[in-house]
Amino acid sequence: MSYDYLLEYLKSLKSINPDSDFLSRSRNLILNQPKRPAYVFHVRNQFLNVFKFSLAIGLSLIMFLSLSGKLFPKNNIFVASLNNKNLIKESLKADINIQLAEVKYYKETSAQVTWALSEIINNENNAAITRLLKEKARENDENP
Protein backbone atom coordinates (compact mmCIF):
# COMPACT_ATOMS: atom_id res chain seq x y z
CA MET A 1 0.00 0.00 0.00
CA SER A 2 1.44 3.39 -0.99
CA TYR A 3 1.66 6.37 1.30
CA ASP A 4 -0.75 8.40 -0.85
CA TYR A 5 -3.28 5.60 -0.89
CA LEU A 6 -3.06 5.34 2.90
CA LEU A 7 -3.61 9.07 3.22
CA GLU A 8 -6.68 8.79 1.03
CA TYR A 9 -7.96 6.07 3.34
CA LEU A 10 -7.38 8.26 6.36
CA LYS A 11 -9.00 11.29 4.75
CA SER A 12 -12.14 9.24 4.27
CA LEU A 13 -12.57 9.29 8.06
CA LYS A 14 -13.12 13.04 7.91
CA SER A 15 -16.71 12.26 7.01
CA ILE A 16 -17.34 11.22 10.61
CA ASN A 17 -19.52 13.92 12.10
CA PRO A 18 -21.81 14.13 15.09
CA ASP A 19 -25.55 13.86 14.65
CA SER A 20 -26.99 17.38 14.27
CA ASP A 21 -29.91 16.66 16.64
CA PHE A 22 -27.51 15.42 19.28
CA LEU A 23 -25.33 18.49 18.79
CA SER A 24 -28.11 20.99 19.31
CA ARG A 25 -29.43 19.06 22.34
CA SER A 26 -25.97 18.86 23.89
CA ARG A 27 -25.26 22.52 23.12
CA ASN A 28 -28.46 23.69 24.84
CA LEU A 29 -27.80 21.51 27.87
CA ILE A 30 -24.24 22.76 28.26
CA LEU A 31 -25.01 26.43 27.78
CA ASN A 32 -27.88 26.25 30.26
CA GLN A 33 -25.60 24.80 32.92
CA PRO A 34 -24.56 27.37 35.50
CA LYS A 35 -20.93 28.27 35.01
CA ARG A 36 -18.69 28.51 38.06
CA PRO A 37 -18.33 32.18 38.95
CA ALA A 38 -15.10 33.77 37.81
CA TYR A 39 -14.11 34.88 41.33
CA VAL A 40 -13.71 31.21 42.37
CA PHE A 41 -11.01 30.79 39.71
CA HIS A 42 -9.58 34.19 40.55
CA VAL A 43 -9.22 33.39 44.25
CA ARG A 44 -7.81 29.96 43.48
CA ASN A 45 -5.32 31.31 40.95
CA GLN A 46 -4.27 34.06 43.36
CA PHE A 47 -3.75 31.48 46.10
CA LEU A 48 -1.70 29.29 43.73
CA ASN A 49 0.44 32.25 42.66
CA VAL A 50 1.11 33.24 46.28
CA PHE A 51 1.92 29.62 47.12
CA LYS A 52 4.34 29.28 44.17
CA PHE A 53 6.06 32.57 45.08
CA SER A 54 6.41 31.60 48.76
CA LEU A 55 7.75 28.20 47.79
CA ALA A 56 10.36 29.76 45.49
CA ILE A 57 11.43 32.26 48.17
CA GLY A 58 11.55 29.55 50.83
CA LEU A 59 13.67 27.22 48.74
CA SER A 60 16.04 30.04 47.80
CA LEU A 61 16.41 30.96 51.49
CA ILE A 62 17.15 27.35 52.48
CA MET A 63 19.72 27.11 49.70
CA PHE A 64 21.35 30.40 50.72
CA LEU A 65 21.51 29.46 54.40
CA SER A 66 22.88 26.03 53.66
CA LEU A 67 25.57 27.46 51.40
CA SER A 68 26.53 30.11 53.91
CA GLY A 69 26.86 27.39 56.52
CA LYS A 70 24.34 28.90 58.91
CA LEU A 71 21.77 26.21 58.48
CA PHE A 72 24.11 23.25 58.91
CA PRO A 73 27.10 22.89 61.28
CA LYS A 74 30.52 23.92 59.94
CA ASN A 75 31.91 20.41 60.08
CA ASN A 76 29.19 19.28 57.76
CA ILE A 77 30.88 17.39 54.91
CA PHE A 78 28.44 18.67 52.34
CA VAL A 79 28.99 22.32 53.27
CA ALA A 80 32.75 21.84 53.55
CA SER A 81 32.86 20.24 50.12
CA LEU A 82 31.33 23.38 48.61
CA ASN A 83 34.19 25.61 49.80
CA ASN A 84 36.88 25.53 47.12
CA LYS A 85 39.56 27.34 49.12
CA ASN A 86 39.24 24.95 52.02
CA LEU A 87 39.32 22.00 49.67
CA ILE A 88 42.56 23.23 48.08
CA LYS A 89 44.11 23.87 51.50
CA GLU A 90 43.11 20.43 52.69
CA SER A 91 44.47 18.73 49.61
CA LEU A 92 47.83 20.55 49.89
CA LYS A 93 48.07 19.77 53.58
CA ALA A 94 47.30 16.15 52.92
CA ASP A 95 50.01 15.98 50.28
CA ILE A 96 52.67 17.40 52.65
CA ASN A 97 51.58 15.05 55.40
CA ILE A 98 51.89 12.10 53.07
CA GLN A 99 55.39 13.17 51.97
CA LEU A 100 56.57 13.69 55.57
CA ALA A 101 55.23 10.31 56.55
CA GLU A 102 57.11 8.73 53.65
CA VAL A 103 60.39 10.38 54.66
CA LYS A 104 59.96 9.19 58.25
CA TYR A 105 59.17 5.68 57.03
CA TYR A 106 62.20 5.45 54.77
CA LYS A 107 64.44 6.89 57.48
CA GLU A 108 63.33 4.28 60.01
CA THR A 109 63.22 1.38 57.64
CA SER A 110 66.59 2.04 55.95
CA ALA A 111 68.50 1.57 59.26
CA GLN A 112 66.55 -1.56 60.02
CA VAL A 113 67.14 -2.94 56.53
CA THR A 114 70.87 -2.25 56.77
CA TRP A 115 71.05 -4.02 60.12
CA ALA A 116 69.02 -6.95 58.81
CA LEU A 117 71.24 -7.28 55.74
CA SER A 118 74.43 -7.25 57.80
CA GLU A 119 72.92 -9.86 60.09
CA ILE A 120 72.13 -12.07 57.12
CA ILE A 121 75.67 -11.66 55.73
CA ASN A 122 77.23 -12.43 59.14
CA ASN A 123 74.98 -15.44 59.56
CA GLU A 124 75.86 -16.62 56.09
CA ASN A 125 79.59 -16.26 56.84
CA ASN A 126 79.33 -18.06 60.16
CA ALA A 127 77.37 -20.88 58.57
CA ALA A 128 79.96 -21.19 55.76
CA ILE A 129 82.88 -21.32 58.25
CA THR A 130 81.09 -23.93 60.34
CA ARG A 131 80.35 -25.99 57.25
CA LEU A 132 84.03 -25.73 56.11
CA LEU A 133 85.36 -26.75 59.55
CA LYS A 134 83.02 -29.74 59.60
CA GLU A 135 84.19 -30.83 56.16
CA LYS A 136 87.88 -30.50 57.18
CA ALA A 137 87.25 -32.50 60.36
CA ARG A 138 85.59 -35.27 58.35
CA GLU A 139 88.51 -35.34 55.88
CA ASN A 140 90.97 -35.63 58.80
CA ASP A 141 88.96 -38.45 60.28
CA GLU A 142 88.92 -40.33 56.99
CA ASN A 143 92.67 -39.75 56.26
CA PRO A 144 94.51 -39.67 59.61
Add this chain to the structure above:
Amino acid sequence: MLEEEDKLIKKAQKGEAESFGILYDHYSSPIYRFIFLKVNNKSLAEDLFHEVFLSAWQNINNYSHKGFPFSSWLYQIARNRVIDYYRTKKDFTEISDEEDRFITLTAENVIDHSLNMEKIKGALDQLSEEQSNVIILRFINDLSPAEIALVLNKSEGAVRLMQHRAIANLKKILNKKL
Protein backbone atom coordinates in the same frame (compact mmCIF):
# COMPACT_ATOMS: atom_id res chain seq x y z
CA MET B 1 -8.26 28.76 14.29
CA LEU B 2 -11.49 30.69 14.66
CA GLU B 3 -11.51 34.37 13.80
CA GLU B 4 -11.35 36.57 16.89
CA GLU B 5 -11.08 33.46 19.00
CA ASP B 6 -9.34 35.32 21.82
CA LYS B 7 -12.23 37.75 22.13
CA LEU B 8 -14.77 34.92 22.17
CA ILE B 9 -12.80 33.12 24.88
CA LYS B 10 -12.61 36.26 27.00
CA LYS B 11 -16.35 36.81 26.65
CA ALA B 12 -17.02 33.17 27.50
CA GLN B 13 -14.78 33.53 30.54
CA LYS B 14 -16.97 36.43 31.63
CA GLY B 15 -19.98 34.12 31.35
CA GLU B 16 -21.33 34.87 27.88
CA ALA B 17 -22.89 31.57 26.84
CA GLU B 18 -23.34 32.59 23.20
CA SER B 19 -19.62 33.15 22.76
CA PHE B 20 -18.92 29.70 24.08
CA GLY B 21 -21.68 28.47 21.74
CA ILE B 22 -19.69 29.76 18.76
CA LEU B 23 -16.58 27.97 19.99
CA TYR B 24 -18.67 24.85 20.50
CA ASP B 25 -20.02 24.98 16.94
CA HIS B 26 -16.54 25.43 15.52
CA TYR B 27 -14.77 22.65 17.42
CA SER B 28 -17.58 20.11 17.89
CA SER B 29 -16.88 18.07 14.75
CA PRO B 30 -13.12 17.49 15.15
CA ILE B 31 -13.45 16.80 18.87
CA TYR B 32 -16.32 14.39 18.31
CA ARG B 33 -14.36 12.66 15.51
CA PHE B 34 -11.35 12.27 17.78
CA ILE B 35 -13.46 10.76 20.58
CA PHE B 36 -15.45 8.54 18.24
CA LEU B 37 -12.31 7.06 16.68
CA LYS B 38 -10.91 6.38 20.15
CA VAL B 39 -13.96 4.60 21.53
CA ASN B 40 -15.58 3.31 18.32
CA ASN B 41 -19.07 3.58 19.69
CA LYS B 42 -21.55 6.30 18.80
CA SER B 43 -23.53 6.63 22.04
CA LEU B 44 -20.39 6.42 24.16
CA ALA B 45 -18.67 9.01 21.96
CA GLU B 46 -21.66 11.31 22.39
CA ASP B 47 -21.60 10.93 26.19
CA LEU B 48 -17.89 11.64 26.39
CA PHE B 49 -18.16 14.51 23.93
CA HIS B 50 -20.89 16.11 26.04
CA GLU B 51 -18.77 15.73 29.18
CA VAL B 52 -15.76 17.27 27.44
CA PHE B 53 -17.59 20.43 26.38
CA LEU B 54 -19.41 20.69 29.70
CA SER B 55 -16.06 20.54 31.48
CA ALA B 56 -14.61 23.09 29.04
CA TRP B 57 -17.52 25.48 29.69
CA GLN B 58 -17.30 25.12 33.45
CA ASN B 59 -13.53 25.47 33.55
CA ILE B 60 -12.95 27.97 30.78
CA ASN B 61 -11.58 30.46 33.31
CA ASN B 62 -8.70 28.06 33.83
CA TYR B 63 -7.68 28.48 30.21
CA SER B 64 -5.06 31.08 29.47
CA HIS B 65 -3.60 31.40 26.00
CA LYS B 66 0.16 31.76 26.57
CA GLY B 67 0.92 30.21 23.17
CA PHE B 68 -1.41 27.31 23.83
CA PRO B 69 -4.29 27.23 21.33
CA PHE B 70 -7.84 26.70 22.55
CA SER B 71 -8.20 23.65 20.29
CA SER B 72 -5.21 21.99 21.99
CA TRP B 73 -6.82 22.63 25.37
CA LEU B 74 -10.05 20.98 24.18
CA TYR B 75 -8.14 18.02 22.74
CA GLN B 76 -6.34 17.61 26.05
CA ILE B 77 -9.63 17.50 27.93
CA ALA B 78 -10.97 14.98 25.40
CA ARG B 79 -7.85 12.83 25.57
CA ASN B 80 -7.91 12.80 29.37
CA ARG B 81 -11.61 11.95 29.38
CA VAL B 82 -11.01 8.99 27.04
CA ILE B 83 -8.10 7.79 29.19
CA ASP B 84 -10.31 8.07 32.30
CA TYR B 85 -13.01 6.10 30.55
CA TYR B 86 -10.66 3.21 29.73
CA ARG B 87 -9.20 3.31 33.25
CA THR B 88 -12.55 3.06 34.97
CA LYS B 89 -14.04 0.59 32.53
CA LYS B 90 -11.99 -2.50 33.18
CA ASP B 91 -14.25 -4.96 31.39
CA PHE B 92 -13.94 -3.12 28.14
CA THR B 93 -15.34 -5.30 25.40
CA GLU B 94 -16.36 -3.68 22.23
CA ILE B 95 -19.50 -5.02 20.62
CA SER B 96 -19.73 -4.13 17.02
CA ASP B 97 -23.16 -2.69 16.53
CA GLU B 98 -23.73 -1.22 13.12
CA GLU B 99 -26.78 0.73 14.26
CA ASP B 100 -24.75 2.21 17.03
CA ARG B 101 -22.07 3.36 14.65
CA PHE B 102 -24.13 6.03 13.02
CA ILE B 103 -21.95 8.14 10.85
CA THR B 104 -23.01 11.07 8.77
CA LEU B 105 -21.66 10.57 5.28
CA THR B 106 -21.76 12.63 2.17
CA ALA B 107 -24.00 11.22 -0.53
CA GLU B 108 -21.23 10.19 -2.91
CA ASN B 109 -19.08 7.11 -2.43
CA VAL B 110 -21.09 5.90 0.54
CA ILE B 111 -20.19 2.25 0.00
CA ASP B 112 -16.49 2.89 -0.60
CA HIS B 113 -16.35 5.15 2.40
CA SER B 114 -17.91 2.70 4.78
CA LEU B 115 -15.68 -0.13 3.55
CA ASN B 116 -12.56 2.00 3.91
CA MET B 117 -13.67 3.30 7.27
CA GLU B 118 -14.19 -0.13 8.71
CA LYS B 119 -10.72 -1.20 7.56
CA ILE B 120 -9.04 1.92 8.84
CA LYS B 121 -10.88 1.92 12.15
CA GLY B 122 -9.91 -1.71 12.66
CA ALA B 123 -6.29 -0.89 11.88
CA LEU B 124 -6.30 2.17 14.17
CA ASP B 125 -7.56 0.01 17.03
CA GLN B 126 -4.44 -2.13 16.66
CA LEU B 127 -2.06 0.80 17.07
CA SER B 128 -0.83 1.95 20.46
CA GLU B 129 -2.82 4.73 22.15
CA GLU B 130 -0.27 7.43 21.30
CA GLN B 131 0.25 6.28 17.71
CA SER B 132 -3.49 6.29 17.02
CA ASN B 133 -3.72 9.76 18.63
CA VAL B 134 -1.04 11.04 16.27
CA ILE B 135 -2.68 9.53 13.21
CA ILE B 136 -6.13 10.88 14.08
CA LEU B 137 -4.89 14.34 14.96
CA ARG B 138 -2.42 14.67 12.09
CA PHE B 139 -4.17 13.08 9.12
CA ILE B 140 -7.85 13.15 10.00
CA ASN B 141 -8.16 16.35 12.02
CA ASP B 142 -5.28 18.13 10.23
CA LEU B 143 -3.38 19.40 13.26
CA SER B 144 0.22 20.48 12.80
CA PRO B 145 2.99 18.49 14.57
CA ALA B 146 3.49 21.51 16.88
CA GLU B 147 -0.18 21.47 17.90
CA ILE B 148 -0.10 17.69 18.42
CA ALA B 149 3.00 18.10 20.58
CA LEU B 150 1.03 20.49 22.81
CA VAL B 151 -1.93 18.11 23.05
CA LEU B 152 0.18 15.06 23.83
CA ASN B 153 2.68 16.95 25.96
CA LYS B 154 5.62 15.76 23.83
CA SER B 155 8.29 17.48 21.81
CA GLU B 156 7.67 18.17 18.15
CA GLY B 157 10.49 15.80 17.22
CA ALA B 158 8.94 13.01 19.27
CA VAL B 159 5.62 13.59 17.51
CA ARG B 160 7.27 13.35 14.08
CA LEU B 161 8.96 10.12 15.10
CA MET B 162 5.70 8.69 16.43
CA GLN B 163 3.99 9.72 13.21
CA HIS B 164 6.60 7.92 11.13
CA ARG B 165 6.28 4.74 13.20
CA ALA B 166 2.49 4.94 13.26
CA ILE B 167 2.32 5.20 9.46
CA ALA B 168 4.67 2.25 9.05
CA ASN B 169 2.61 0.16 11.48
CA LEU B 170 -0.65 1.17 9.88
CA LYS B 171 0.69 0.18 6.46
CA LYS B 172 1.72 -3.23 7.80
CA ILE B 173 -1.66 -3.83 9.41
CA LEU B 174 -3.60 -2.74 6.33
CA ASN B 175 -1.40 -4.80 4.00
CA LYS B 176 -2.27 -7.87 6.06
CA LYS B 177 -5.96 -7.03 5.87
CA LEU B 178 -6.04 -6.43 2.12
